[in-house]
Amino acid sequence: MLVLGMMSGTSADGIDVGLARISGRPPRLSIKLEGHHHVPFSSSLRKTILRVANAEPKETAEISQLNFALGEEFALAATAACKVWRVPLQRISLIGSHGQTIYHQGTPAPFLGHSRISSTLQIGEPSVIAERTGVTTIGDFRPADMAAGGQGAPLVPFLDYLLYRHPKRNRAALNIGGIANVTVIPAGANAKEVFAFDTGPGNMVVDALVEKITHGRSHYDKDSEMALRGWMLPKLLNEMMEHPYLQKEPPKTAGREQFGQSYAEEILAWSKKNRAKPADVVRTATIFTALSIGSAFQKFILPRTQVDELVVSGGGTRNTLMMIYLAAILPGFSIVSSDHFGIKPEAKEALAFAVLAYECFYGRPNNLPSATGARHLAVLGKLIHARAR
Amino acid sequence: MLVLGMMSGTSADGIDVGLARISGRPPRLSIKLEGHHHVPFSSSLRKTILRVANAEPKETAEISQLNFALGEEFALAATAACKVWRVPLQRISLIGSHGQTIYHQGTPAPFLGHSRISSTLQIGEPSVIAERTGVTTIGDFRPADMAAGGQGAPLVPFLDYLLYRHPKRNRAALNIGGIANVTVIPAGANAKEVFAFDTGPGNMVVDALVEKITHGRSHYDKDSEMALRGWMLPKLLNEMMEHPYLQKEPPKTAGREQFGQSYAEEILAWSKKNRAKPADVVRTATIFTALSIGSAFQKFILPRTQVDELVVSGGGTRNTLMMIYLAAILPGFSIVSSDHFGIKPEAKEALAFAVLAYECFYGRPNNLPSATGARHLAVLGKLIHARAR
Numbered sequence: 001m002l003v004l005g006m007m008s009g010t011s012a013d014g015i016d017v018g019l020a021r022i023s024g025r026p027p028r029l030s031i032k033l034e035g036h037h038h039v040p041f042s043s044s045l046r047k048t049i050l051r052v053a054n055a056e057p058k059e060t061a062e063i064s065q066l067n068f069a070l071g072e073e074f075a076l077a078a079t080a081a082c083k084v085w086r087v088p089l090q091r092i093s094l095i096g097s098h099g100q101t102i103y104h105q106g107t108p109a110p111f112l113g114h115s116r117i118s119s120t121l122q123i124g125e126p127s128v129i130a131e132r133t134g135v136t137t138i139g140d141f142r143p144a145d146m147a148a149g150g151q152g153a154p155l156v157p158f159l160d161y162l163l164y165r166h167p168k169r170n171r172a173a174l175n176i177g178g179i180a181n182v183t184v185i186p187a188g189a190n191a192k193e194v195f196a197f198d199t200g201p202g203n204m205v206v207d208a209l210v211e212k213i214t215h216g217r218s219h220y221d222k223d224s225e226m227a228l229r230g231w232m233l234p235k236l237l238n239e240m241m242e243h244p245y246l247q248k249e250p251p252k253t254a255g256r257e258q259f260g261q262s263y264a265e266e267i268l269a270w271s272k273k274n275r276a277k278p279a280d281v282v283r284t285a286t287i288f289t290a291l292s293i294g295s296a297f298q299k300f301i302l303p304r305t306q307v308d309e310l311v312v313s314g315g316g317t318r319n320t321l322m323m324i325y326l327a328a329i330l331p332g333f334s335i336v337s338s339d340h341f342g343i344k345p346e347a348k349e350a351l352a353f354a355v356l357a358y359e360c361f362y363g364r365p366n367n368l369p370s371a372t373g374a375r376h377l378a379v380l381g382k383l384i385h386a387r388a389r
Numbered sequence: 390m391l392v393l394g395m396m397s398g399t400s401a402d403g404i405d406v407g408l409a410r411i412s413g414r415p416p417r418l419s420i421k422l423e424g425h426h427h428v429p430f431s432s433s434l435r436k437t438i439l440r441v442a443n444a445e446p447k448e449t450a451e452i453s454q455l456n457f458a459l460g461e462e463f464a465l466a467a468t469a470a471c472k473v474w475r476v477p478l479q480r481i482s483l484i485g486s487h488g489q490t491i492y493h494q495g496t497p498a499p500f501l502g503h504s505r506i507s508s509t510l511q512i513g514e515p516s517v518i519a520e521r522t523g524v525t526t527i528g529d530f531r532p533a534d535m536a537a538g539g540q541g542a543p544l545v546p547f548l549d550y551l552l553y554r555h556p557k558r559n560r561a562a563l564n565i566g567g568i569a570n571v572t573v574i575p576a577g578a579n580a581k582e583v584f585a586f587d588t589g590p591g592n593m594v595v596d597a598l599v600e601k602i603t604h605g606r607s608h609y610d611k612d613s614e615m616a617l618r619g620w621m622l623p624k625l626l627n628e629m630m631e632h633p634y635l636q637k638e639p640p641k642t643a644g645r646e647q648f649g650q651s652y653a654e655e656i657l658a659w660s661k662k663n664r665a666k667p668a669d670v671v672r673t674a675t676i677f678t679a680l681s682i683g684s685a686f687q688k689f690i691l692p693r694t695q696v697d698e699l700v701v702s703g704g705g706t707r708n709t710l711m712m713i714y715l716a717a718i719l720p721g722f723s724i725v726s727s728d729h730f731g732i733k734p735e736a737k738e739a740l741a742f743a744v745l746a747y748e749c750f751y752g753r754p755n756n757l758p759s760a761t762g763a764r765h766l767a768v769l770g771k772l773i774h775a776r777a778r
Contacts, residue, residue, distance in 0.1 A: 045502070064492040068536075069500050072503055105450065125532050127533040131533065384771050385752050387767050387768070
């Protein structure tokens with residue numbers, strides 16, 4: 001079955017489209033990535049998404065209209081990707097679309113007479129995708145996990161589990177996107193023995209700092225250039241390492257709430273007060289990110305299980321300095337890129353939603369309760385029938 | 390199959406739950422209403438919904454949290470209804486939930502580089518309903534029709550079509566709720582030959598006038614008492630009949646935008662200026678409502694098809710004067726109540742979403758393109774698998 005997966009991350013830079021050939025059923029699921037394509041958002045669209053995601057819609061209308069407009073963008077991305085791959089849309093059996101998260105509250109809070117409401121909101125109307133492509137579409141994966149008492153995240157570890165499970169080796173998969181998350185798959189583990197959590201920031205903090213420092217001319221620190229020109233600021237690093245998220249026991253999920261714009265502004269306020277150089281701040285944030293990942297291994301993983309192999313993926317793997325620090329902090333691990341498993345790192349999340357959709361289509365559970373904290377296995381996703389062709 | 394349908398209308402007064410026994414497939418679908426239950430919203434919940442629906446969320450978080458909190462309310466309503474009926478939830482095969490509309494823009498407008506975006510937003514997370522009840526749930530019916538170029542409304546005519554289709558008789562179904570809508574089902578019609586539209590106000594204008602005139606002591610004109618004490622004001626009636634909505638060609642949908650509070654205030658301003666008596670204004674508005682329905686038949690229905698039988702439903706059927714005028718305006722129609730078909734008027738919308746869910750479950754189209762303006766038949770609804778019991 002040819003399944004298309006689509007994803008737009010919290011940084012809202014565009015849509016990743018992955019094409020997967022999937023057959024069989026877990027644990028003997030065969031997954032082959034056949035294509036990846038990225039479609040960037042226009043800067044006005046990105047600005048609108050980020051404003052709404054940072055809690056400032058103009059009115060209810062804006063969220064509703066944005067949901068449908070983003071549905072059109074996802075449909076266009078699917079169509080464009082198929083054109084690039086020269087695969088006719090008619091050959092695609094299923095689309096799995098994560099959509100764009102504009103709100104995520106994993107921890108329950110009182111709301112209107114209910115003592116424990118947690119919620120998540122993804123937009124990019126999947127009905128529009130199904131209609132424009134003519135392909136049955138599954139979207140909105142997170143709510144069902146949350147309804148089952150989970151945090152609705154992380155979901156990608158389900159793919160890690162299927163891809164990296166090894167009869168003899170303890171493996172960990174680390175994805176460094178906006179947020180960094182890790183999946184630990186002990187040798188021969190079943191779904192319940194896998195555990196996963198967000199270690200903290202991935203590129204989010206460094207990206208936000210670079211964007212603010214360069215007044216929007218750069219969106220990230222290409223080849224660690226800026227960080228390599230600076231010096232680490234021990235006082236700032238110590239303060240950052242005190243972040244309460246790093247101390248919290250898993251399961252836990254991180255996002256803009258902890259490491260978004262306002263966190264970057266806090267750091268810049270500190271650096272202004274302490275007259276720190278921008279390059280120094282960026283270097284310190286880069287090291288902080290690597291250390292926050294390392295600390296997660298020391299505190300929450302290594303006491304439970306040995307790790308033989310670390311499979312890394314995500315945009316952060318291109319941050320040279322971050323990877324050097326990571327290797328230094330985690331001695332004894334063999335670090336391999338997810339490329340070795342035929343998975344282009346930038347395609348991984350899109351691929352995950354293709355696999356989640358495939359499992360939902362067959363009515364099989366596709367969450368990892370040990371990763372999300374859900375009380376039980378659940379079938380995540382909402383299925384929309386495509387019209388007859 | 391026992392199917393539960395749930396609906397909360399634009400007035401946000403609570404959740405209607407209907408229980409239907411459904412079997413077969415269209416046009417030989419057997420539909421039997423087995424129960425109806427209404428669960429009112431608390432006044433604080435109602436206030437929050439109406440504020441958000443009137444375009445003023447505090448932030449994106451509020452919509453997201455409200456979506457999940459309303460999911461809990463719908464789940465509680467389903468559970469409470471089953472308790473009242475003494476039907477264990479385990480016997481329910483499927484739930485269809487409309488949710489609560491908080492935004493609806495049927496007419497496309499430019500948005501963020503897209504020239505034609507229309508959208509609709511229903512909340513009351515169906516994943517929460519599926520999880521709490523353990524029943525496969527279908528929600529979010531309107532987006533797929535809108536994606537297919539329709540207005541996402543009206544959806545209830547699909548039920549009229551299934552209920553009232555007759556091999557020999559041309560039937561029309563008129564529902565007089567806040568808004569009045571009509572479905573025309575020519576003898577032996579297929580789905581494409583049915584047409585439906587909102588004729589204009591139902592009780593909305595009279596109710597708003599009575600509420601304002603009595604300073605909230607009455608919410609509607611019980612037994613037409615006030616209207617029967619007044620005289621019709623020809624000048625006001627003429628002005629009301631000039632309303633542009635009445636001239637507009639179907640498909641068309643009406644709502645608070647045309648006939649809500651501000652329209653009632655306009656009428657009261659006119660009557661103050663012209664020193665009209667309140668009872669005269671209410672009588673005129675009652676006659677206007679009947680005439681607007683009659684005019685829709687004269688202009689848009691009778692030129693296309695003869696009508697043998699008119700099936701009436703909705704709260705407006707209890708407005709004696711309105712029904713007398715309607716019978717006078719539409720001579721030659723046999724007017725029967727929907728009660729004759731075993732449909733409690735107040736259960737009809739909930740029943741419609743049970744039937745829409747049943748059809749979606751089997752992957753069959755459940756919109757009426759002639760009613761919504763969609764370019765083609767579509768399968769409306771998003772399916773969420775319940776967890777294994």
